[in-house]
Amino acid sequence: MSDLDMSILEKKKLDMLDAYIDTFEDKQLNIITILHYAQSVFEYLPKELQLHIARKIDMPAVKINGIVSFYSFFSEKQVTKYIVDVCRGTACFVKGSQNLYDIFSERLKVNEEGISEDGLFTLNSIRCLGACGLGPVVKINDKIFSHVTNDMVDDIIVEYREKEKADES
Numbered sequence: 011m012s013d014l015d016m017s018i019l020e021k022k023k024l025d026m027l028d029a030y031i032d033t034f035e036d037k038q039l040n041i042i043t044i045l046h047y048a049q050s051v052f053e054y055l056p057k058e059l060q061l062h063i064a065r066k067i068d069m070p071a072v073k074i075n076g077i078v079s080f081y082s083f084f085s086e087k088q089v090t091k092y093i094v095d096v097c098r099g100t101a102c103f104v105k106g107s108q109n110l111y112d113i114f115s116e117r118l119k120v121n122e123e124g125i126s127e128d129g130l131f132t133l134n135s136i137r138c139l140g141a142c143g144l145g146p147v148v149k150i151n152d153k154i155f156s157h158v159t160n161d162m163v164d165d166i167i168v169e170y171r172e173k174e175k176a177d178e179s
């Protein structure tokens with residue numbers, strides 16, 4: 011691995027991927043299989059990983075990106091367990107949903123792609139959820155939280171973190 015971002019691509023996983031790629035005589039012919047394996051190991055196919063594969067099998071990175079973009083079963087974005095949708099439609103916005111979004115963003119320490127520091131949440135802002143009378147509204151996966159106040163944000167996050175701990179034990 012040369013100048014790739016080690017914080018994103020863990021060395022051990024990368025070694026597994028390289029070893030897998032080396033099992034193929036014609037690596038380019040097996041690009042779909044290789045990408046499937048890479049996604050099963052890394053859970054998604056970030057640009058850095060696509061570049062690594064491109065170099066490893068001597069295929070233009072743009073061609074690999076074309077394949078990843080074409081097939082819906084490949085994802086360039088990390089898929090988190092919980093998707094937090096903060097409604098920023100007009101009715102929710104005037105009731106303070108921008109503040110809610112900012113507080114979620116700060117508490118979850120999201121990166122520029124909206125992924126939380128612990129990799130558990132993705133934070134999105136979305137348009138009207140069709141429940142304006144319940145605003146401000148926050149949806150986490152299939153569950154709707156209504157009349158959400160700033161003070162409720164920490165409790166909501168704790169609820170999901172505890173759920174996660176329970177699932178792991």
Ligand code: FES
Binds near residue numbers: 097099103145
């Ligand atoms: S604006 Fe938020 S539910 Fe309609």
